[in-house]
Amino acid sequence: MSTQRLAGLPSGRRTKLVMLALWVVIAAVLGPLALKLADVQDNDSLGSLPAGAEASRAAAREEAAFPEPDALVAVAVYVRESGLTDADRAKVDADRAAFAAHALGGTVAEPVPAADGKALLLTFALAGDAEQQSAAVAPVKDRLAAQAPDGLRTALTGSAGAEDDFADAFKGLDVTLLLATVAAVAVLLLLTYRSPVLWVIPLLTAAVASQVAGGVVYLLVKHTGITVDLQSQNIMTILAVGVGVDYALLIVARYREELRRHEDRHEAMGIALRRSFPAICASAATVAIGLLCLLAADQPATHGLGPVGAIAVVATLFAMTTLLPAVLVLFGRWVFWPFVPRYTPGIEQQDVAADHGVWARIARLVGARPRTVWLATAAVLAALTFGVTNLSVGLPGDETFTDEVGSITGQRLIERHYPGGTLSPAVVIAAAGTATPVADAARTVDGVATVGEPERSADGRWVRIEATFAAEPTSPAAQEALQRLRDAVHGVPDSQVLVGGDTAFEVDGDSVTSRDNLVVIPLVLAVILLVLMGLLRALIAPLVLLASVVLSYAAALGAAGFILDAIGHPRLWSAVPLQTFLFIVALGVDYTIFLMTRAREETAQLGHRRGVLHALTVTGGVITSAGVVLAATFAALNVLPMVPSMQIGVIVTVGVLIDTLLVRSLLVPALAVHIGRFAWWPGRLSRATTAAEIPVSPPVPVS
DSSP states (O other): OHHHHHHHHHHSTTHHHHHHHHHHHHHHHHHHHHTTGGGGOOGGGGSOOOTTSHHHHHHHHHHHHSOOOOOOEEEEEEEOTTOOOHHHHHHHHHHHHHHTTTBGGGOOOOOEEOTTSSEEEEEEEBOSSHHHHHHHHHHHHHHHHTTOOTTOEEEEEHHHHHHHHHHHHHTTHHHHHHHHHHHHHHHHHHHHHOOTTTTHHHHHHHHHHHHHHHHHHHHHHHHHOOOOOHHHHHHHHHHHHHHHHHHHHHHHHHHHHHHHHOSOHHHHHHHHHHHHHHHHHHHHHHHHHHHHGGGGOOSHHHHHHHHHHHHHHHHHHHIIIIIHHHHHHHHOGGGGTTSOOOOOTTOOHHHHHTTOHHHHHHHHHHHHOHHHHHHHHHHHHHHHGGGGGGOEEOOOGGGSBSSOOHHHHHHHHHHHHSOTTSSSOEEEEEEGGGHHHHHHHHHTSTTEEEEOOOEEOTTSSEEEEEEEESSOTTSHHHHHHHHHHHHHHHTSTTOOOEEESHHHHHHHHHHHHHHHHHHHHHHHHHHHHHHHHHHHTOSHHHHHHHHHHHHHHHHHHHHHHHHHHHHTOOEEOTTHHHHHHHIIIIIHHHHHHHHHHHHHHHHHHHOHHHHHHHHHHHHHHHHHHHHHHHHHHHHGGGGSSBHHHHHHHHHHHHHHHHIIIIIIIIIHHHHHHHHGGGGGTTSGGGTOOOGGGSOOOOSSOOO
């Protein structure tokens, strides 16, 4: 009864207008708030660790014991591979004098020469508040590049250079991402509907859902303290558009079917909603609850993505099941022009199935040789998994951008002429009374190039010691040296020592990621299994479906491994495997839900074999279209200049296509036919025999 009542709201003759008015109010209230979402972004969470990690505790202790102005640090690099000349040194001296106008305290320290005589560094903190510091970077860059002698290479790095490069890279890209997403979806909807009008309605409805979700997330950030960063906001947009269009395709396809059976479009929409709502609701519940499982993650960027993505899915569910149907019913049949579905009295299921020639042939193939089909498909998926060997986890900081930027160039120049950890030494914070034994222990560590003199805090309780690694800070050699350094200094009695720094953040980040994978992945799988069991009222089919989506993920990661290796980005950001697992498994199971809920419906009337094949026939086109649309929306992430976003885009795009074209189209229906009625065990469909199973003319010919 509740489903019937819900279906009656947007499809009723009068209530559709009430529903439209309600959405106008919702959009008017929440839409303007969505525009403020960028103002409350916290992009520090993208690279941060939980407070309990040693690197985080070391940073907190250092900040408390050695308070310093919150200033961006500029590091100007000067390199001549043949050796610095007098003209080069004169350029450095002139720049040093000019930089003093922007430096904290009005002075810049003496340049630091490289041992090989080929490089010099000028390091200084920027003066002023955050806005003034950001504004100062441009004139510093201009001065650095001006009047450089021929052959002298210069670059600006440090936090000042990195922040400026980040801002430049993402300037206007939120609009670019939205336009790329909308363009891809618009083209695919035009090809799917072959109507100059219909494609606009799902797209606009998804846009409304995205804005409403953005408004809700803004309110939650302001009043509950949840974290939203640039990546989670971009993924929120992608989810709203991609998932929304998926739901729209399913509703519109079922509505088109019912328009041929019912003269009254309100009645047709009511039936279409009642029959498609359980599958759509189960799909949304799977994705939303799966996303909320990310709250169990310790990694802040992953943890914050959970509620943001779940809000996008829930907002999209309501928009697509209430606003979209009301608009479609309001406009009537003509929105399908020029292929308007006409009312045909007495039309039967086989007549509807006859409209799906390609998928009828695929269903015929599956029905004729189910065992051969699923074994062959599984073999292809298993072969794709071998590409995983091309991937590794651990994205170096100098590979964060898809194209090299100035701050990365500066880092690489420094690495060639100074000890690898010069810009990012390990920071050892220890009790003041143990300064000498801690420093001596650090000097004995293999892989530590230099150990600085202990610096005592103002209150006399702590000392800070910087240890420079011989290797580049994010390299495996530096990470191994960090572990040896921690072991050595932790062994000093009563030292209360903590070791932080960039290398420590890398090591602790890997540890946190491993923990999150072990906790969240089983949780997501358990949620999906429970949703499938409740929806299909069976145990065997959900277990088979769960195994299929896990295999699909492994194949997607492998196929993406070949692609990412070919384009030069095989080292994954630490959070990518978990986030892509969630998207591929939770979103990929959507299509299986759409197929199997229809199969369950048809099995009750036609019998198991014919029901599964009929469901494949009538849902094949719309689900494939939905999968291609969703893949296109995630592919739009490739317009962003960040390697983590690009990696997520590639893996999820490949995964959705594999799930749509192979798993849902061939593997799942072939397995269902091969297993037979036992797939519905212990539900009543595993035991019942319908009259329809007595041989009659089948809706899908099988040999």
